[in-house]
Amino acid sequence: xxxxxxxxxxxxxxxxxxxxxxxxxxxxxxxxxxxxxxxxxxxxxxxxxxxxxxxxxxxxxxxxxxxxxxxxxxxxxxxxxxxxxxxxxxxxxxxxxxxxxxxxxxxxxxxxxxxxxxxxxxxxxxxxxxxxxxxxxxxxxxxxxxxxxxxxxxxxxxxxxxxxxxxxxxxxxxxxxxxxxxxxxxxxxxxxxxxxxxxxxxxxxxxxxxxxxxxxxxxxxxxxxxxxxxxxxxxxxxxxxxxxxxxxxxxxxxxxxxxxxxxxxxxxxxxxxxxxxxxxxxxxxxxxxxxxxxxxxxxxxxxxxxxxxxxxxxxxxxxxxxxxxxxxxxxxxxxxxxxxxxxxxxxxxxxxxxxxxxxxxxxxxxxxxxxxxxxxxxxxxxxxxxxxxxxxxxxxxxxxxxxxxxxxxxxxxxxxxxxxxxxxxxxxxxxxxxxxxxxxxxxxxxxxxxxxxxxxxxxxxxxxxxxxxxxxxxxxxxxxxxxxxxxxxxxxxxxxxxxxxx
Amino acid sequence: xxxxxxxxxxxxxxxxxxxxxxxxxxxxxxxxxxxxxxxxxxxxxxxxxxxxxxxxxxxxxxxxxxxxxxxxxxxxxxxxxxxxxxxxxxxxxxxxxxxxxxxxxxxxxxxxxxxxxxxxxxxxxxxxxxxxxxxxxxxxxxxxxxxxxxxxxxxxxxxxxxxxxxxxxxxxxxxxxxxxxxxxxxxxxxxxxxxx
Numbered sequence: 001x002x003x004x005x006x007x008x009x010x011x012x013x014x015x016x017x018x019x020x021x022x023x024x025x026x027x028x029x030x031x032x033x034x035x036x037x038x039x040x041x042x043x044x045x046x047x048x049x050x051x052x053x054x055x056x057x058x059x060x061x062x063x064x065x066x067x068x069x070x071x072x073x074x075x076x077x078x079x080x081x082x083x084x085x086x087x088x089x090x091x092x093x094x095x096x097x098x099x100x101x102x103x104x105x106x107x108x109x110x111x112x113x114x115x116x117x118x119x120x121x122x123x124x125x126x127x128x129x130x131x132x133x134x135x136x137x138x139x140x141x142x143x144x145x146x147x148x149x150x151x152x153x154x155x156x157x158x159x160x161x162x163x164x165x166x167x168x169x170x171x172x173x174x175x176x177x178x179x180x181x182x183x184x185x186x187x188x189x190x191x192x193x194x195x196x197x198x199x200x201x202x203x204x205x206x207x208x209x210x211x212x213x214x215x216x217x218x219x220x221x222x223x224x225x226x227x228x229x230x231x232x233x234x235x236x237x238x239x240x241x242x243x244x245x246x247x248x249x250x251x252x253x254x255x256x257x258x259x260x261x262x263x264x265x266x267x268x269x270x271x272x273x274x275x276x277x278x279x280x281x282x283x284x285x286x287x288x289x290x291x292x293x294x295x296x297x298x299x300x301x302x303x304x305x306x307x308x309x310x311x312x313x314x315x316x317x318x319x320x321x322x323x324x325x326x327x328x329x330x331x332x333x334x335x336x337x338x339x340x341x342x343x344x345x346x347x348x349x350x351x352x353x354x355x356x357x358x359x360x361x362x363x364x365x366x367x368x369x370x371x372x373x374x375x376x377x378x379x380x381x382x383x384x385x386x387x388x389x390x391x392x393x394x395x396x397x398x399x400x401x402x403x404x405x406x407x408x409x410x411x412x413x414x415x416x417x418x419x420x421x422x423x424x425x426x427x428x429x430x431x432x433x434x435x436x437x438x439x440x441x442x443x444x445x446x447x448x449x450x451x452x453x454x455x456x457x458x459x460x461x462x463x464x465x466x467x468x469x470x471x472x473x474x475x476x477x478x479x480x481x482x483x484x485x486x487x488x489x490x491x492x493x494x495x496x497x498x499x500x501x502x
Numbered sequence: 503x504x505x506x507x508x509x510x511x512x513x514x515x516x517x518x519x520x521x522x523x524x525x526x527x528x529x530x531x532x533x534x535x536x537x538x539x540x541x542x543x544x545x546x547x548x549x550x551x552x553x554x555x556x557x558x559x560x561x562x563x564x565x566x567x568x569x570x571x572x573x574x575x576x577x578x579x580x581x582x583x584x585x586x587x588x589x590x591x592x593x594x595x596x597x598x599x600x601x602x603x604x605x606x607x608x609x610x611x612x613x614x615x616x617x618x619x620x621x622x623x624x625x626x627x628x629x630x631x632x633x634x635x636x637x638x639x640x641x642x643x644x645x646x647x648x649x650x651x652x653x654x655x656x657x658x659x660x661x662x663x664x665x666x667x668x669x670x671x672x673x674x675x676x677x678x679x680x681x682x683x684x685x686x687x688x689x690x691x692x693x694x695x696x697x698x
Contacts, residue, residue, distance in 0.1 A: 104553040108543050110565040112555065113605075117596065120604025131597040158553050195522040202529035204536045207546035213555055386540050388532035393525040400521060404514030439544050462518045 002152030003159060004097050009060065010036040011093055013067045015086045020076035022240035027178065028082075029089035030170035031247065034221050037145060037164060038250040039063055041218070044122065044144035045257045049301040054122040056151035059144065093163065100159035105211045109440055111138075112213035116155055118143035123150035132309070135302045136316065141222075141258040142215040161217055165210035168221045172196050172456045175228045178239050180463045189463075196459040200452060203390050209448045219258045220449040223265055223416065226251035227453050230273040231412035233283070245283060248273070252287065253294035260431065261446075263295050263320050264423050268416040271350050274334055275343030276411070281335040288331040295324025316430075347415060354422040361429040369425060371434035378437045379444045386439040391447060397458045405461030413457040420450060561639035564647055568676060569596045570605065572652035575637045576664075576681060577607035579654060584608065585681070586665040586697065589615040593672040594679070614695050618668045627686055630655045651676070656683040663697075 014032025017039065023031070043066060044059045052058070078086070118138050121127045146156035173193040180189050200206050209217055229247040232239050255266040270291055274284045299321035303313055337343060362369045379385030380392060402414070424443055428435055435443040537545045542562065550558045556574050559566035573596065576583065585608045592598040602608045632654040634645055651673075654664075663684045670677035684697055 101553065104550045105547065106550065106553050106555050106558060107545075107548075108555050108559055110559075110563070110569065113559070113566065113570045114596070116555075117601055117604040120607070121600060124603060124607070126600075126603045129600050129603055131600055133597065134600060155554070155556065192519065192522070195519070195526065198526045199522055199529070202526055202533060204529070204533050204546045207533075208544065383536075383539070386536050386544060388528065388536050390525065390529050390532070393521070393528050397518060397521045397525060400514060400518055404511050404518065439540065458518060459522065462515045462522075464515075 003101065003149070003154075003157060004094055006060075006148055006151065006157065007033075007093050007097050007159065007163065008090055009064070010040065011089050012086065013039065013063060015082075015089060016067055016071050016076075016078075017246060018240075018243045019078060019082045019085070020071045020074050021243035021246055023243035024081060024085070024240075026085065026088065027171075027174040028085050029092065030167035030174065031225070031243075032089065033093075033163065033167045034171060034225055035247055035250060036063075037160075037218070038222060038225070038247075038254045039066070040148070041141045041144050041254045041257065042250055044147070045140045045253065045298070048122060048127045048140060048144075049297060051128060053125050054127055054144075054147070055125055056123060056148045059122075060148065060151070096163060096166070097159040100162045105162075106158070107208050107212040109212075109214070114138055115142045115213060115215065116146060119147040119150075119156065122147040132302070132306050132311065135305060136260060139215060139258045139260075139262070140298075141218040141254060142213070145218065146213070156213060161212060162210045164217055164221055165206070168217070168224060168452055169197050169200050171221075171224060171228065172200065172452055172459070175232065175456055176459050179232065179236055179460065181238070184463055192459050192462055196455050199394075199455050199459075203387075203451065205385075205387050205390070205448055206451060208386070214445070215258050216445055216448045219255065219262060219265070220452050222251040222254040222258065222262075223269065223449055224452040224456065226255065226266065226269040227413055227416050228456060230269060231410070234273065234276050234278040234412055235409060245286075248287060249290050252291045253298075256291070256294040257298050260316065261423065261427055263291075263299070263323075265416065265420065265449075266291050266294070268350075268419045268423070269412075271419075272343075272347055272411045272415045275337060275346045277337065277340045277343065281337070284334040284337075285331045288327055288334055292324045292327030292331060295320050296328065297324075299324065347411070351415070351419045351422075354419060354426065358422045358426050358429075361426065365429070368428050368434045372425060372428045372443070375435045375437045375441065376443060379435075379439070379441060382437075384437045384439065385441065385444040387444070387447075391451075394451065394454055394458070398454055401458045401461030405457075405464035409464050410457060410460055413453060413460060417450060417454055417457060557639065561641040561644055564643070567638075567644060567647040568651045569594070571638060571648060572673075572679060572681075573601040573605035576602065576654070577605055579632065579637055580656070580660055580662070580664070580681075581607040582609045582662065583660075584663040585611045586614050586663065586684070586695075587611060588618045588666075589613050592618070592666055592668065592679070593674065595673075595675045598666075598673075614665075614697065616665075616695050618666060619671060621665070621691070622667050622682060622687065624653070624655070624667065624669060624680055624682075627655045627682065630657060630683070630686055632656060651678060653678075653680045655680060655686055657685055661685040665695075665697075 011033050014036030018028050018032050040063045043063045047054050115138050118134050121130050149157045176193045225247050229244040232244045233241050252266045255262040274288055299317045303317040303321055435441050542548050560571050585602050599611045602611055634648045638648045660683050664681040665684055667680045667682050673679040
């Protein structure tokens with residue numbers, strides 16, 4: 001029963017945040033649950049790095065207080081429709097929580113218990129005792145979420161991962177429907193959304209991930225929400241852009257504190273957002289500052305903890321902390337970027353630099369790449385990774401999407417995916433050495449983090465050059481640099497909408 | 503040329519939708535086969551008799567029996583304990599102090615200079631050893647691994663303070679470690695350690 005109350009509180013928190021920002025309809029339920037989870041992680045992280053109490057009651061109390069204050073400042077009061085949406089959400093969530101708890105499904109690996117060690121430290125206000133290994137490798141997301149179960153005497157929130165998985169699937173469908181409704185036949189949009197839902201729900205590893213005690217799911221959701229929100233802000237017409245900005249600004253710090261590679265993922269999501277003139281400069285600058293602060297604070301905390309314990313400053317923590325500071329310094333430059341072609345050149349340069357970095361490492365030690373590719377082949381084609389041929393099929397779909405989708409309209413979704421390819425291989429050099437054969441291999445599990453966004457991208461590419469561009473992307477298709485400046489007659493430009501909503 | 507490009511894009515989009523349908527079919531066809539070839543904790547859908555991951559893992563996996571169980575059952579049997587370790591600390595595969603505080607639910611961990619290998623002859627305390635079948639599952643080789651790896655020594659009314667003894671050296675991945683209630687230690691030894 002206590003877990004039901006916890007989930008209900010999270011749902012109500014996310015609902016209040018998003019509805020107060022103008023979002024309405026059924027999407028508030030899954031997005032609200034995801035956003036509340038992100039907010040809880042952000043609040044928990046701030047409490048942890050500032051040495052404040054991190055017991056469940058503190059994390060939940062501050063999260064609720066922040067939400068209530070936000071709603072009060074906005075002088076928001078729910079409409080009847082808003083209340084109906086909340087009632088729908090609760091009526092759906094309660095039986096699901098009880099059902100998932102009764103099913104006795106759990107996926108784990110020995111490292112799952114390291115996350116629960118971090119959870120236990122948070123629950124007992126002992127996070128300051130966490131080892132460097134725990135800080136650097138396990139992050140804060142999964143530990144914070146599962147520490148909340150301490151409020152009712154359990155070790156982890158048993159229904160959290162399956163519920164977040166359902167929310168993630170619904171969010172993919174919501175983005176498809178929201179971005180293309182009114183532009184394409186309704187039946188076609190719903191059919192594609194159902195296809196995307198089934199593509200995730202029938203994937204063996206994604207189902208396994210739905211019960212796994214780890215941080216891949218939170219990472220995948222934050223990655224999806226951040227990229228989808230950036231896309232919606234840049235090209236969407238019907239959605240509350242302020243609510244989407246809140247989603248983006250919460251997802252970025254969560255990516256940073258979730259996994260070691262999280263800050264790279266956040267940067268890859270942010271780069272197309274920060275360099276498009278389809279978004280007002282103040283919003284781009286805001287997003288850059290949020291990522292800068294997140295990186296500087298979290299990695300600064302890790303670096304200082306290491307230093308205070310006599311360890312030397314490592315590039316893994318000091319590097320991203322300094323990059324965060326650099327982002328803060330660079331954030332005001334977003335106001336100066338008024339030329340779309342410059343933004344595109346920056347994107348190309350960013351992606352190319354990752355491949356160049358990979359080439360450098362391969363030149364120094366080709367064996368790691370050779371072994372990693374061989375292991376990945378065994379995992380994805382040979383069946384050792386328990387994916388079947390699902391990722392091969394998704395990869396082929398992704399390539400077709402690259403060929404037929406309007407890249408301008410889908411850049412916010414495409415860029416983080418294609419730029420992550422060299423990052424996956426770079427991580428083999430920067431972290432544990434070559435990837436290995438087996439379903440426990442880290443790359444094999446990390447791939448779960450990009451699948452939801454990849455599926456959203458593939459499904460959206462089926463509509464691409466007309467759909468998303470209903471506002472702007474259609475008109476931007478294909479190549480004129482000034483296309484971003486000239487939306488079709490009658491449609492508001494995103495930047496104007498932002499100005500109005502401020 | 504323009505018409506050709508438009509045609510190509512149209513066909514490509516229809517192909518994408520068909521491709522999604524085919525990918526779903528591949529997933530459905532392969533789902534059960536993947537689970538059939540996979541260890542229990544990597545199966546997508548595998549219902550246990552409990553959802554308690556600790557109980558599930560300890561009753562099935564030696565890694566959990568060795569690295570998680572010593573701390574987990576400390577928390578289950580003796581929550582809010584004080585745990586005394588040697589001045590240099592204890593090195594185990596799961597970092598000792600944080601595991602004792604988190605999974606072991608200890609109130610605190612304090613460091614005192616002593617030799618954890620030679621402090622006590624545990625054989626003399628055998629009557630106070632908490633039987634492992636009173637707290638750990640009996641499935642498979644659980645009891646054997648648990649008894650090889652760790653033990654708790656406590657009187658019927660525990661003091662709430664334990665000292666860590668490691669007769670085989672640092673526990674690392676497989677060496678034995680014991681949590682001994684300090685009431686079971688001679689007064690003179692306790693005084694020598696500066697405890698109470």
